[in-house]
Amino acid sequence: MNKIEHLGIAVHDLEASNALFEKLMGVPHYKIEEVASEGVRTSFFKAGPNKIELLQATDDNSPIAKFLEKRGEGIHHIAFAVDDIAAEIERLVQEGFTVLDTTPKKGADNKLVAFLYPKGTNGVLIELCQEAPAQGEELLQ
Ligand SMILES: CC[C@H](C(=O)O)C(=O)SCCNC(=O)CCNC(=O)[C@H](O)C(C)(C)COP(=O)(O)OP(=O)(O)OC[C@H]1O[C@@H](n2cnc3c(N)ncnc32)[C@H](O)[C@@H]1OP(=O)(O)O
Numbered sequence: 001m002n003k004i005e006h007l008g009i010a011v012h013d014l015e016a017s018n019a020l021f022e023k024l025m026g027v028p029h030y031k032i033e034e035v036a037s038e039g040v041r042t043s044f045f046k047a048g049p050n051k052i053e054l055l056q057a058t059d060d061n062s063p064i065a066k067f068l069e070k071r072g073e074g075i076h077h078i079a080f081a082v083d084d085i086a087a088e089i090e091r092l093v094q095e096g097f098t099v100l101d102t103t104p105k106k107g108a109d110n111k112l113v114a115f116l117y118p119k120g121t122n123g124v125l126i127e128l129c130q131e132a133p134a135q136g137e138e139l140l141q
């Protein structure tokens with residue numbers, strides 16, 4: 001694990017939260033991206049080395065929709081940057097963590113991602129992120 005790549009925050013209304021975080025952080029979002037496979041629309045902010053990812057659900061089956069229904073708006077996950085996501089998944093499986101995505105999948109912001117089951121990480125949803133290499137296709141589900 002290299003560093004925290006981003007904090008994911010679940011929100012009801014991406015546009016309203018974009019306006020709020022632009023005021024809060026003093027910078028505009030640098031990207032809005034839909035990840036249909038996750039049922040989310042995301043918006044990214046960067047302040048220094050830190051990123052915030054706002055997430056709105058795009059359908060009722062989205063993990064974000066279920067999270068909002070159960071817990072309301074708030075911090076949804078912590079994403080860590082890793083150099084080699086396949087190796088990190090293997091290491092974490094060996095360490096006894098439950099990895100929800102044993103094959104990395106397409107994330108936002110040009111990443112390959114995988115998630116761990118939060119009940120095995122003190123109730124915090126953990127995401128692994130690797131910069132998607134140009135030939136990332138073979139790693140994608
Ligand atoms: C990929 C695009 C983007 C990126 O950065 O590139 C993203 O970050 S997309 C983010 C959205 N996608 C995901 O979150 C995928 C991984 N998440 C999942 O597979 C599910 O959300 C899962 C398995 C974490 C929970 O699924 P679900 O809510 O349907 O199941 P349960 O209700 O049974 O939950 C099990 C247990 O986990 C607790 N839970 C759920 N979500 C979270 C959370 N975000 N943080 C901490 N804990 C969470 C839930 O409350 C249940 O615990 P319990 O004590 O039984 O209530």
Ligand SMILES: [Co+2]
Pocket residue numbers: 006008053077079127
């Ligand atoms: Co994320």
